[in-house]
Amino acid sequence: MALLETLRAEARAAPESGIVAVMNHGRGRDGMIPLWAGEGDLPTPAFIADAASRALAGGETFYTWQKGIPEVRQALARYYERHFNKTFAPEEFILTGSGMHAIQLALDAVAGKGDEVIYLSPAWPNFAAAAGISGAVPVPVVLDLTGIAGSWGWSCDVEKIAASITPRTRAIFVNTPSNPTGWTADRETLQAILELARARGLWIIADEIYALFHYDGGRAPSFIDIMRDDDRILFVNSFSKNWSMTGWRVGWIKTHPSLQQVFENLIQYSTSGVAQFMQRGAVAALDEGDAFVARQVAHARQARDLVCGILGQTGKVRFAVPPGAFYLFFSIDGVNDSRAAAFDIVDHANVGLAPGTAFGAGGEKFLRLCFLRRLDQLEEAAIRIADWTRRL
Amino acid sequence: MALLETLRAEARAAPESGIVAVMNHGRGRDGMIPLWAGEGDLPTPAFIADAASRALAGGETFYTWQKGIPEVRQALARYYERHFNKTFAPEEFILTGSGMHAIQLALDAVAGKGDEVIYLSPAWPNFAAAAGISGAVPVPVVLDLTGIAGSWGWSCDVEKIAASITPRTRAIFVNTPSNPTGWTADRETLQAILELARARGLWIIADEIYALFHYDGGRAPSFIDIMRDDDRILFVNSFSKNWSMTGWRVGWIKTHPSLQQVFENLIQYSTSGVAQFMQRGAVAALDEGDAFVARQVAHARQARDLVCGILGQTGKVRFAVPPGAFYLFFSIDGVNDSRAAAFDIVDHANVGLAPGTAFGAGGEKFLRLCFLRRLDQLEEAAIRIADWTRRL
The missing domain is CATH 3.40.640.10 (Type I PLP-dependent aspartate aminotransferase-like (Major domain))
Known part of the structure; x- marks a missing residue:
């Protein structure tokens, strides 16, 4: 039963590796801005949802x-x-x-x-x-x-x-x-x-x-x-x-x-x-859906530039400006344990980030921020993180 | 690449084993009564579909x-x-x-x-x-x-x-x-x-x-x-x-x-x-959904008895009256190749059945009929099959 043993080992290991642990720690806090998951903040647009609902009501x-x-x-x-x-x-x-x-x-x-x-x-x-x-x-x-x-x-x-x-x-x-x-x-x-x-x-x-x-x-x-x-x-x-x-x-x-x-x-x-x-x-x-995607991409670009600007100004945050996808993957001078940092940022900045430990070799010192989100919330989150880095 | 070889072998074998081949042969014929699939003829009831649609429209x-x-x-x-x-x-x-x-x-x-x-x-x-x-x-x-x-x-x-x-x-x-x-x-x-x-x-x-x-x-x-x-x-x-x-x-x-x-x-x-x-x-x-299920079960019992009655009267069809599920699994005297019979029943009785060859060891001589269907259509289908057996 080697497979079962493997599965049990995986089962034990997985929740500890990062994102889920931080989410469980931070979920439900008042005023929390969650940027840990790989999704934007818009629900599915109505033209898509309605097409599905019509088919469902029509007996498909x-x-x-x-x-x-x-x-x-x-x-x-x-x-x-x-x-x-x-x-x-x-x-x-x-x-x-x-x-x-x-x-x-x-x-x-x-x-x-x-x-x-x-x-x-x-x-x-x-x-x-x-x-x-x-x-x-x-x-x-x-x-x-x-x-x-x-x-x-x-x-x-x-x-x-x-x-x-x-x-x-x-x-x-x-x-x-x-x-x-x-x-x-x-x-x-x-x-x-x-x-x-x-x-x-x-x-x-x-x-x-x-x-x-x-x-x-x-x-x-x-x-x-x-x-x-x-x-x-x-x-x-x-x-x-x-x-x-x-x-x-x-x-x-x-x-x-x-x-x-x-x-x-x-x-x-x-x-x-x-x-x-x-x-x-x-x-x-x-x-x-092409027009919806184009709007999302244009928004994501603005969001990226906003976050990069605020975090860049701290002088303590290092990152490559991402040419694609919708994440900022950054390190902070003085932070070596991204998992501990993600917990601390939940506790003291009320922002949810994914710790780089979840992303395997080469990611250990980083934090991941999903920037496909309303600009006002994103700006607030970036300011809170910047303040957190200054308090280090 | 043993796995890939296995998958390719499975891929070659599967379509030939039965139900899909008969469905491809019979699909779209005028007046065809399809009883080959494992599903009833009712769409999902509205109280279920509506609950999903509401959640979808509500952004879940x-x-x-x-x-x-x-x-x-x-x-x-x-x-x-x-x-x-x-x-x-x-x-x-x-x-x-x-x-x-x-x-x-x-x-x-x-x-x-x-x-x-x-x-x-x-x-x-x-x-x-x-x-x-x-x-x-x-x-x-x-x-x-x-x-x-x-x-x-x-x-x-x-x-x-x-x-x-x-x-x-x-x-x-x-x-x-x-x-x-x-x-x-x-x-x-x-x-x-x-x-x-x-x-x-x-x-x-x-x-x-x-x-x-x-x-x-x-x-x-x-x-x-x-x-x-x-x-x-x-x-x-x-x-x-x-x-x-x-x-x-x-x-x-x-x-x-x-x-x-x-x-x-x-x-x-x-x-x-x-x-x-x-x-x-x-x-x-x-x-x-309990009441819906109870109605479906009561209907299925009627449907079972209707089909068993009509096919039983031929004197050529053998089956155990099923105490559960919603299929009649039957053999016909003189039919040894259920796959050929299922094709012939499509061609000459315009009814879709699943050949027993699809169900592995012990099923080769049988045909499967799903009886969770409107009684008038089911009666017509059973009569057509009965006539087909009499022409054998």
Whole structure:
């Protein structure tokens, strides 16, 4: 019963690793500004919610296509065509029960027990945990944070990825723009990773969930820009971030031609699909949601600049201005234990942050702040944190 | 990449095994009466759908408790207390992304690669398939169909289960009332299985999804009636059948005290929970749905008797009158290939049935008919099938 033992060990370890512990500590406090979770403060827009409610009231409550109704797969193809300037077939897309589910199924498809999967760290912790539960070994490659003349930036050394490959390596997981760092791969880095994967026969699992949350002109560079149709890349994605649908638990995979039937079966034997009435909401999001996303991205850019300005003025807070995603990942001079700091910031600044310990190797000294929030609250939170750093 | 090879083999095999192939053959025909799927013909009742829609419109679209909001777990405890006459704690229940998901997680928790899990066959095919995908070995124990004086009945020989146990066996999966046979374990059989599991240190995964669809007075006997609190039994369940919510993909697990945290983690790293607005619908189903279920069960009993009467009169159709669930599992004299027969019944009777080949060992010669449907349509379908048998 090795699996059960592993699961029990994971179960014991997980709540202690960070975010949940801080949330349990801070939840419900009067005046608390919670910036610890990876979601904005807007509910799902009405044009999406109403589409789902209409379908629900209309009786779309029966079993349906487990891989997604044709309409949602066609809408995904249209969405990709608009944003990536290529043509796509609806058959390339499989609906999943969240972005997390997409990642779990991608792992199931390409990595078995004892196989290794490389990922870039600091990272959203669920990827490595899901790999571990599936019996694979997650291998972190730490991004580099360098500062030149007071300006900091994260970067990925592809040579370090190459040096981490072993005969057991099956895949490289690339999250760009990255949660929590905001690191965003440029086209050259993507090309280098792709060539490495091709040369070594590895899969790429591309998590480009934040592709539209990019602040340097247009969406972020994508593997789609440089790949051939037969490159072994699985794109995991979610409706959560673009359309304020974190609570819906709907995601998708853009699959590889060789794996379409595999994923259909994996869906069948895990959740057997997504509610049809929710899929109607997903279609509305894809077909009618571009303007909402554009407003969210513009707002996030303002929010980023506001927070960076206030925290930067303290002279004690260090960060790379994130070119993508909607998090500020920062360290504070004199803070070495981010977990203790997150508890203290709850207690003495009444702001909820995620401790960098939750994000694995390379993140230990950092704190993560989600800035997709009303500007007045965000300004207040940033001022409170700045004051906290001055009292150190 | 053994896993990928396995998945590909499964992917090739699955569509050929039965139900989907017949559905693809028959879907969309004029006047077709589809009785192949495991769902009734009523949409989700309005009191459930409206509760979800209100929550959706009210902005319950954010991340929430991954194991289920407190209200739904409390409602589950109340539901069990009403129907099983014991007291339960909300903490015993974990919400899942379908009954299928509950089964997959239960398998993940108790059986690893190479472990064996025993199940009773004929059976709903997804259990064995999910076990196979998780790397475990599903071991069927075939139920017995015996006829005495023209009256047939399915039964479970617990000695056969005992004889199938090996050092690698980890669990016994018991679906009662059973899909597809309608076999319903009596209290003595449950007791014998429980004692066997206790003696051999095995888990029981109890699928009592159809417990309320029981036609011999009150709900079906349950392991809950005879178990101690610390018995190693996981109950997998779903909102699908009781409340016409097949399309929702929401289920639950009644866990063992030692595994509550394990399941919370398994949820986190698979789907990260169920949409909060759907959980409001689930609460309405649990708290306000007893009368709806009672009407459905009364209707199903009428429907069962109608179909059994018409098919029984042919003198060529053999079946055990099902004491539970909502399927008639029958053989026809002269029919040895149920898959070919299901195709022919589509073509020449315009009725959709599930071929017994889909239900594994012991089911090959049978056909499954779902009778949870309007009586006029059901009568028409039964007459068409009866005519088809007479033309054989």
